[in-house]
Amino acid sequence: MKDDLVNQRVRAPKSQTVRTVEAIQYAKARGETVTLTVDGNPVEVPLGTTVLEAARKLGIRIPTLCYHDDLCLAGVCRVCVVEVVGQRTLQAACSYPITAPIEVRTHSPHVRRARRHIIDLLLSEHYGECYTCNRSVGCELQALAMEYGVDFFRFGRLARPRYEIDASSHSVVRDMNKCVLCRRCIRTCIDLQEVGVLEAIGRGNRTKVSTFLDKPLADVICINCGQCINRCPTGALRANDPTDDVWAAIDDPSKHVVIQTAPSPRAAIGECFGLPPGKALTFELNTALRRCGFDKVFDTNFAADLTIVEEGTELLLRLKRALAEGDKSVALPQFTSCSPGWVKYIEHFYPDYLDHVSSAKSPQQMFGALLKTYYAETNRLDPRDVVTVALMPCSAKKFECNRPEMCASGYKDIDYGLTTRELAKMIREAGVDLPRMPKSEFDDPFGTATGSGVIFGATGGVMEAAIRTVLELVTGTKIEDLYEHADVMPVRGFDGARYAELPIRAVGPVPPLVENLFADWDWLRGATLKVGVCHGTANAMKVMENIKAGGRFSQCHFIEFMACPGGCLGGGGQPTPTNPEIRAARANAIYAEDRSYEVRKAHENPAVVEVYRRFLTGGPCGPKSHKLLHTHYTPRGKYIA
């Protein structure tokens, strides 16, 4: 499967792309190990293991700053220095491969003094305004300074900021005064995401992390995924925070403020309140939001179900044109459009393929369009007074809700996008202790949701939800009979790019929901639905190159793309820190929530059925839903004038 990804393009040099030293793989194959002692404790490790990994194996903590579990090695901050007996100088534990039986001391007086000086030196270049910094308390540099007893600025400090704050982007704010040049954001942007917006510009003490030609972030090819925010150890990168505007709307009695909450932040917000990852606080959050003053609390899952019905119908329409009518001009595979980071990525890097992207809006925007039309009408509200807020795990959603084309209702579909971190701050500001809140339900009329919407948050979730609906619409068989518990396992998991084939053995009658679009399903009998799933734009690039080269993914009918590693649950608005274990715990919480729902298929959601009966009378992909729930894209290209 992985061999099939032709053009496995690796941009970074080999020394940078492998996170751990390559010799480990060889050593494991040969079974070669080496015994070293760390602080007097012997430990046997494969040849080429780094000192940091060996120490972790022993449970010995070595402080790190530029090191990150998701990223390749850099070895630039030197905070992790240790003494290797016999070596003249201290060595960086994160990038020192063990090739001989060495003796390591992790906290000798020499090491402790050096670390304190290194942290002092980092602080001398860091414009620390900890009282007003949004990362205060969660800041890794602050924690290190505390840990190593930095009690005064031995090497001086910056008296005033050196750089202007770049708040041009709707999503990411850059304050380079707080940057300590650990280059995590660079490695995130170039190696992890393959977007390539940030790099170190200049040399020596004039080095600065910046964009191409030092342009504002809004003018470059940034896809707003916010992964750099999640990995920044200090307050240098943060999301563009609209909480003051949201508070102002709440405090204005003439405004009707509604909030929709997405499943991923609900599975992660507990981390901001000291809970371990993987504990969903969905219903506690409802109570907390009402106490904050939101008038109504809705579930984004409703709109996710609606998205699945629209996107699934669009797929069936494309398939019909391609398979039944033999139309060669149909853009297949169809790509998902829920991830705004991915949408901006394809607008920049593969504008020729924009026809493939489903025209369905993302759940957030669909919900907004319905709130300002259907909801306002049925509740006799002036859409002007309805303020729509969305709680999302995502910084790109802030950009999406400010796209000029997202005003189908005549008003801005979504007024403000909040990230998990920002909402946690608001809840704390309201004096609410979230984990101890009593549980309460979502508000009607969009209260009912299905498990299909919940799993949107994990990679493969959109695909699984779409499969549940499409297969059931087409075959007339309950999906539970095809897949145990309706768990479509072939599309789950954390592999970067996945491919699955789903045979359609029998077809059933056309259900009433789409009977005005399709006469019968005979053209699908015996067909095999081929689907792909990928997450992280680096994998998206590989899949796109595969499609360009006519590889296996070009034969697909439907491909899910998510801009962030792990899908939305690893989004750029989620609590820090992040690593593979934390993301897996959040995924477990999401799939557990899916199983707790009685209705697990989007088209069976009674609220969705009701909306089609009362408001979107043309049915899925009908004229009314086309006006409100579908959108178009802008080919942007990657050249900057």
Place this chain on the structure above:
Amino acid sequence: MLLTERERLREELIALADQFGRQRSSLMPILQEVERRHFRISEYCMQVIADLLDLHPVEVHSVVSFYSFLDESPRGQFVIRLCRTITCEMAGKDHVARQLENDLGITFGQTTPDGKFTLQWANCLGMCDQGPALLVNDQIFTRVTPERVHGILQECRQTFGVHAVAGAKER
């Protein structure tokens, strides 16, 4: 007009990529050649080069901003780099500097309006025993005195560069 200029530049860069290869390691020779021919590496150049070598434009910018012999903004056809480190300082580099500024009518860091000369400081040219030293493009001049400055500049103006300005001659 602008478009054709860009197309011409693109053709030129494709030829350079064919000549030097399209690996990451081809970046430096290509950049040096572009600098030699055009006395700068423009925004557009950086993006085309990034495209050809499958790099990100910001990576190319990072390299260009790192090296002081690569320029983003146009420099003069002759870059005069005067050593400012301690031995040249003691050997009287200040007088040479004043003379250069007087003759060219610009200060250090500037380019003459006709685009011929740029004045820059350099940090140690490795000629500490023969200071003050200066570099004109890639030719070194040692034991420079204020009296010799005029001659050096005159030589540049007249010969229009026997050294390191082949591109200027070709045009």
